[in-house]
Amino acid sequence: MTTTVQETPVKTYSPEELEELKRNNEALALQERRTRPDVVRAWPQYLTIMNTFKCDLECPMCFKQLDDVFNMSLPDMEWTIFEKVAHEVFPHLRVINLSVSGEPLISRNVFKELEMMRAYRVKTDVTTNGMPLARRGLLEALLPVCHSLTVSFDAATKQTFEYIRKGAHWETVVKNLKLFNEMRQKLPPEERPTFRMNHIYQHANAKEPVLLVELAHELGIDYLSIEHVYVHRDYQETTSMLNHRRLANEMIERAKERAEQLGLKGKFPPLYDLSDGVPDKTYEPPSADWLHAETKKKNPTKLYKNAAPPPDGPVTVALREKIPTNEAFVSMREKGWFIPRAFDYGVPQLGDSLIPDSQVKFNHCAYPWREAFVSWDGMVSPCCSPALFDAGYMGDLRVNRFSEIWNGTVYQRLRKSIREGRTYKFCRHCYIVNPEDPESYSLT
Numbered sequence: 001m002t003t004t005v006q007e008t009p010v011k012t013y014s015p016e017e018l019e020e021l022k023r024n025n026e027a028l029a030l031q032e033r034r035t036r037p038d039v040v041r042a043w044p045q046y047l048t049i050m051n052t053f054k055c056d057l058e059c060p061m062c063f064k065q066l067d068d069v070f071n072m073s074l075p076d077m078e079w080t081i082f083e084k085v086a087h088e089v090f091p092h093l094r095v096i097n098l099s100v101s102g103e104p105l106i107s108r109n110v111f112k113e114l115e116m117m118r119a120y121r122v123k124t125d126v127t128t129n130g131m132p133l134a135r136r137g138l139l140e141a142l143l144p145v146c147h148s149l150t151v152s153f154d155a156a157t158k159q160t161f162e163y164i165r166k167g168a169h170w171e172t173v174v175k176n177l178k179l180f181n182e183m184r185q186k187l188p189p190e191e192r193p194t195f196r197m198n199h200i201y202q203h204a205n206a207k208e209p210v211l212l213v214e215l216a217h218e219l220g221i222d223y224l225s226i227e228h229v230y231v232h233r234d235y236q237e238t239t240s241m242l243n244h245r246r247l248a249n250e251m252i253e254r255a256k257e258r259a260e261q262l263g264l265k266g267k268f269p270p271l272y273d274l275s276d277g278v279p280d281k282t283y284e285p286p287s288a289d290w291l292h293a294e295t296k297k298k299n300p301t302k303l304y305k306n307a308a309p310p311p312d313g314p315v316t317v318a319l320r321e322k323i324p325t326n327e328a329f330v331s332m333r334e335k336g337w338f339i340p341r342a343f344d345y346g347v348p349q350l351g352d353s354l355i356p357d358s359q360v361k362f363n364h365c366a367y368p369w370r371e372a373f374v375s376w377d378g379m380v381s382p383c384c385s386p387a388l389f390d391a392g393y394m395g396d397l398r399v400n401r402f403s404e405i406w407n408g409t410v411y412q413r414l415r416k417s418i419r420e421g422r423t424y425k426f427c428r429h430c431y432i433v434n435p436e437d438p439e440s441y442s443l444t
């Protein structure tokens with residue numbers, strides 16, 4: 001379906017004019033970071049744009065393999081949406097982020113998007129699986145606007161890599177990364193993008209961290225970040241190192257030591273707490289035959305290719321049904337409506353936060369003043385917290401200009417709630433307000 005997007009007048013700027021606009025915006029943003037007004041004069045200083053939700057791989061630990069709604073049946077962002085936000089906001093900022101949870105470099109519009117960044121002197125952070133770097137002309141188009149490139153790289157051997165990064169080819173990715181590094185090294189240091197590697201540590205690659213550190217060093221990586229795999233469903237526990245905590249701790253310590261020897265900067269996962277005394281189960285590495293067979297299997301995502309569109313969220317339904325206030329909205333739970341607990345104190349679309357005086361709590365969140373997230377469908381959100389559901393929809397770029405959304409009533413109410421310590425409950429599930437909230441992201 002093609003949507004109608006309100007036209008944004010296009011101005012042409014000289015490099016000097018662009019530099020001045022960006023500098024002015026930084027100065028304004030600095031002032032407003034202190035005062036935190038409801039209506040801002042500064043544009044965001046960072047914009048995350050989900051240019052696609054799709055990915056060319058089918059990694060088994062990815063939530064998209066398990067979700068029958070937010071999966072790869074969702075389309076790329078329409079060019080008209082990208083173009084609209086670019087013409088309006090790009091003159092004022094320096095860096096955007098093209099990555100959210102898809103593979104940004106397979107977007108059908110990626111060349112036009114990179115060209116638009118070049119025209120507005122904007123750079124981008126990109127997280128990629130490394131495969132699309134081989135697209136003809138892509139590295140040449142990307143490098144001049146690349147602020148940082150992070151490759152998601154989950155193994156140090158071909159067989160494990162091709163099992164975890166299902167659909168990727170080890171030789172291709174390694175060759176692409178070498179080429180990227182060679183090409184970036186030819187740029188002057190001030191224009192050279194940072195080169196990072198993200199690694200998900202899990203059962204299949206349990207014994208590979210030291211090898212990975214050595215490979216990252218050889219590829220010219222500036223910064224390596226290793227995280228434990230996130231267990232989305234109970235049955236996935238065996239894909240993690242939860243039953244092999246001592247082995248995991250030993251491997252992480254050895255990898256840290258090797259990184260220090262090689263002078264490779266990095267972040268390593270915290271060591272497991274072993275104080276409960278529960279012994280490790282015997283670690284049996286996956287056999288070569290098993291890895292090979294799994295690599296060939298199709299994942300459920302394929303089945304979702306023709307899935308129905310996501311159902312409307314509670315806020316969208318409330319707006320459609322003309323529910324007038326937050327009090328009325330919350331009371332709809334008694335009539336059987338699905339109202340997540342995260343909405344107990346209302347949503348900014350329907351009014352000010354209902355948080356009582358006794359629960360006022362200062363919070364440092366700077367997101368609604370500093371940056372914004374634009375989804376593939378043009379919805380603008382303040383951050384990527386899943387606890388927001390559709391309360392995160394500050395406005396729709398298919399209907400309004402970015403400036404109308406950025407200073408619209410919904411954004412204003414959200415900013416006010418944060419400044420006054422009356423954050424809506426969905427913010428109270430957030431790591432910024434409540435780092436250890438057990439209710440986080442609960443659907444009940």
Ligand code: SF4
Pocket residue numbers: 363365366367368382383384385426427428430431432433
């Ligand atoms: S959910 Fe967290 S990051 Fe998002 S606006 Fe609320 S406090 Fe800020």
